[in-house]
Amino acid sequence: MRMPNQSYQYQELFLFCRSVLEKIGCSSKDAEIATRVLLSADLRGVDSHGVARLSGYVRLWEAKRVNAQPSLKILHETPSTAVVDGDSGLGLVVAPYAMQVAIDKAKNAGTGWVSVQNSNHFGIAGYHAMMALEHDMIGIALTNASPLVSPTFSTERLLGTNPICVAIPAGDEPPFVADLATTTAANGKLEILQRKAGVAPLGWIQDKQGKPSTDPHELKAGGALLPLGGDREHGSHKGYALGAVVDIFSAILSGANYGPWVPPFPAYVPMPEEQPGKGIGHFFGAMRIDAFRKAEDFKTHMDKWIQRFRSAKTVAGEDRVIIPGDPEREFAAERMKTGIPLLKPVVEDLKYLGEKFAIPFLAS
Amino acid sequence: MRMPNQSYQYQELFLFCRSVLEKIGCSSKDAEIATRVLLSADLRGVDSHGVARLSGYVRLWEAKRVNAQPSLKILHETPSTAVVDGDSGLGLVVAPYAMQVAIDKAKNAGTGWVSVQNSNHFGIAGYHAMMALEHDMIGIALTNASPLVSPTFSTERLLGTNPICVAIPAGDEPPFVADLATTTAANGKLEILQRKAGVAPLGWIQDKQGKPSTDPHELKAGGALLPLGGDREHGSHKGYALGAVVDIFSAILSGANYGPWVPPFPAYVPMPEEQPGKGIGHFFGAMRIDAFRKAEDFKTHMDKWIQRFRSAKTVAGEDRVIIPGDPEREFAAERMKTGIPLLKPVVEDLKYLGEKFAIPFLAS
Numbered sequence: 001m002r003m004p005n006q007s008y009q010y011q012e013l014f015l016f017c018r019s020v021l022e023k024i025g026c027s028s029k030d031a032e033i034a035t036r037v038l039l040s041a042d043l044r045g046v047d048s049h050g051v052a053r054l055s056g057y058v059r060l061w062e063a064k065r066v067n068a069q070p071s072l073k074i075l076h077e078t079p080s081t082a083v084v085d086g087d088s089g090l091g092l093v094v095a096p097y098a099m100q101v102a103i104d105k106a107k108n109a110g111t112g113w114v115s116v117q118n119s120n121h122f123g124i125a126g127y128h129a130m131m132a133l134e135h136d137m138i139g140i141a142l143t144n145a146s147p148l149v150s151p152t153f154s155t156e157r158l159l160g161t162n163p164i165c166v167a168i169p170a171g172d173e174p175p176f177v178a179d180l181a182t183t184t185a186a187n188g189k190l191e192i193l194q195r196k197a198g199v200a201p202l203g204w205i206q207d208k209q210g211k212p213s214t215d216p217h218e219l220k221a222g223g224a225l226l227p228l229g230g231d232r233e234h235g236s237h238k239g240y241a242l243g244a245v246v247d248i249f250s251a252i253l254s255g256a257n258y259g260p261w262v263p264p265f266p267a268y269v270p271m272p273e274e275q276p277g278k279g280i281g282h283f284f285g286a287m288r289i290d291a292f293r294k295a296e297d298f299k300t301h302m303d304k305w306i307q308r309f310r311s312a313k314t315v316a317g318e319d320r321v322i323i324p325g326d327p328e329r330e331f332a333a334e335r336m337k338t339g340i341p342l343l344k345p346v347v348e349d350l351k352y353l354g355e356k357f358a359i360p361f362l363a364s
Numbered sequence: 365m366r367m368p369n370q371s372y373q374y375q376e377l378f379l380f381c382r383s384v385l386e387k388i389g390c391s392s393k394d395a396e397i398a399t400r401v402l403l404s405a406d407l408r409g410v411d412s413h414g415v416a417r418l419s420g421y422v423r424l425w426e427a428k429r430v431n432a433q434p435s436l437k438i439l440h441e442t443p444s445t446a447v448v449d450g451d452s453g454l455g456l457v458v459a460p461y462a463m464q465v466a467i468d469k470a471k472n473a474g475t476g477w478v479s480v481q482n483s484n485h486f487g488i489a490g491y492h493a494m495m496a497l498e499h500d501m502i503g504i505a506l507t508n509a510s511p512l513v514s515p516t517f518s519t520e521r522l523l524g525t526n527p528i529c530v531a532i533p534a535g536d537e538p539p540f541v542a543d544l545a546t547t548t549a550a551n552g553k554l555e556i557l558q559r560k561a562g563v564a565p566l567g568w569i570q571d572k573q574g575k576p577s578t579d580p581h582e583l584k585a586g587g588a589l590l591p592l593g594g595d596r597e598h599g600s601h602k603g604y605a606l607g608a609v610v611d612i613f614s615a616i617l618s619g620a621n622y623g624p625w626v627p628p629f630p631a632y633v634p635m636p637e638e639q640p641g642k643g644i645g646h647f648f649g650a651m652r653i654d655a656f657r658k659a660e661d662f663k664t665h666m667d668k669w670i671q672r673f674r675s676a677k678t679v680a681g682e683d684r685v686i687i688p689g690d691p692e693r694e695f696a697a698e699r700m701k702t703g704i705p706l707l708k709p710v711v712e713d714l715k716y717l718g719e720k721f722a723i724p725f726l727a728s
Contacts, residue, residue, distance in 0.1 A: 076656065076657060078473065078474030078475075078652070079443055079444065079472075079473045079474055080443065080444040080473045080474040080475045080655070081474035081475055081651070081652075081655040081656055083656050083657060108443075109442065109443045109444045109473050109474075110442030110443055110444040110445040110473075110477070111444045111445055111475060111477050113474070113475050113651065115656050151673060151676065151685050152685070152686070153678050153679055153682040153684070153685050153686065154673075154676040154677065154678060154679070154685045155676075155677045155678065155679055156676045156677050158672070158673060158676060164606075166605075166609045168609075168612055176608070176612070178602075178605035178606070178608065178609055180599075180601075180602040180605055180606075181602075182602075183599075184593070184598050184599045185599065201598065203598050204598075206679075209679065209680070210678075210679030210680070211679075228592060228593055228599050228602055228603070229548070229592055229593065229598075230594075230598055233565050234548050234565065234567050234568075234594055234598070235547075235548045235592050237544075237686065237688075238542075238544040238545075238546075238592055239592070240688075241530075241542035241544055241688040242528075242542070242544075242606075244540070244542065244673075244688065245530045245532075245542055247669075248540070248666070248669065252665045252666055252669060253651075253653075253656040253657065253662065254656065254657070255657060258665070258669055259669055259672055259673065260672065276665060276668060277665070287445070287477065287617075288442070288445075289617075291442040291444070291445040292440065292445055292479050292617040292618065293440060293447060293617065293618070293619060297619075298616060298617065301616045301622070301640060301641070302612070302616055304640060305612065305616060305622055305623055308522070308623055308624065309515060309518075309522060309608075309623065312515065312518040312519075312520045312522060313518065313519045313520050314517050314518060314519065314574070315517055315518070315519055315570075315573065315574030315575075316573065316574070318517040320517070321516070321517050321518045322516070322517065322601065324601075324604075324605040324608065
């Protein structure tokens, strides 16, 4: 029998996750798309957003906060915009649908911009933004999330880690993919420190009075993650402003919940009272390169940009300047070959799901 | 006679600046627009981007890097996009033209996105983005700038302070206007410390070896500004990625210069060799609110968002959570009443321009 904390092949995890999603009632097409999104996080090294979350999605379905058979539809549109109703579906299914609407709009109008209401956690932003690349388009994916972050000077948690992802095609070079939470550190990094009983660097979190803290468990005691910048002197008002823009584009343009009213991911956390909108909100963009200039010329200059930055002189002890997307792509190539390592609690979680739905968790 | 460091009325500075710009050959319409952009920075408290730069623009014109009578034109377009050729014009003139193209596109297609080549420094980003507000649109303004910033792990300066501005209309509340350099601190803040012989906080700058420094004069010795985040542990790779996106949208989509090849603002600094594009690049966006939902509903929720954030509980010693745009709006209201304070060297600079062009610098 295989030991926990071992690596699992992409294909075996794929079949397992897809079966679980089919068991909760997803169509085989939706289960396949959602699994692809989920596992792209594990492949790219964003372990916090991959199979580790599968049982969380199942619990949201059990709590009737996720609709496994949503009717996705466009509520309103213009040549370059649309608002999509996610019908409480899995964000893993709603987001690729909405991104496809943005891509289709861009084919005709040059760009497409889609704001989404009534959705749930959409997994890794990079998957959705990168859908644009094969069409020679720039892809953008934003989402709001349950409130864990305090704006500068606030002791209340009013924003999620609200990520921004921008994927840009290049020519001979691999694409540029920036995928960043608008906080100093993503919540996943804090979870790693919690498991290790480590200490967080100053600037990541504050305690419930708003004082700087290094305790990674601070969030459970009323503390908060800090916006990118960390404190006012180092520009936290900028991280706060960026997180706010993500919230507004995702939720106020679409009619989703925003700020402190965004639904929590854990199914056991009660929903906020008097919610002003529906579900979680996302925002997607697609820009056709040749709506601006010849795609070939653009790619030639992207290659030049990437090569110039990658070959820049470095500070002592560092090999190279990293192009956004490099580490995740290297992770994915490696893990597709050698397998995806899973922590023991994640394996236990998947086994539990396997028993629950009578799907053996991988040939043991 | 009035003492330097005193305050000057908006209207008197307006007439003076407009005359100077007419003297270098701007049409009266262009001189008026450029002056309005320039002074909006002084009004909003962004002193580094206002009349303090007028003599710098004049020197660029003397060095034949600025064309006072540009033929602005659209090089390529689709229903929602355009590329504008700034014909080496003042960015103060090119940017409002290009933003208007974005607004006009949005009227028909729902959104408008304009990338600009062959321009110069465009002043304060906020002015351009805020042009969208009166049309019930969200406005976006980005620009690249001459290289002062080192990407994470680099000792070379490859990016400008590349600002992002997003202006969003509200209802009863004033608009939300986020206007931020993608660095820990804007260059203007460093200039203030240089004048005061002050010490910069750690995380703002590095020396030429890439080591953290607190010396505000470090840039003259081969040092660099740092991306928002400050260092890798605090997310500087995110500030770098955001600055990179601004560079690519502004210059690689349009055919302007990018990265280390962006023309320097001071006319005495030689142009980089083998430039891959034309001039400086900008990027503008306009999104019609009612391309997503009824403007009235959007504004009701923006008001609720703003009121919730503004009334959040604060850390000890702080009155309130600031909504992006609040400080600049309060500055503008105050300075429109009591005048715009100018530092002695700025007054000397304006006097010099007044003598040069035989325009008395304000009734003294």
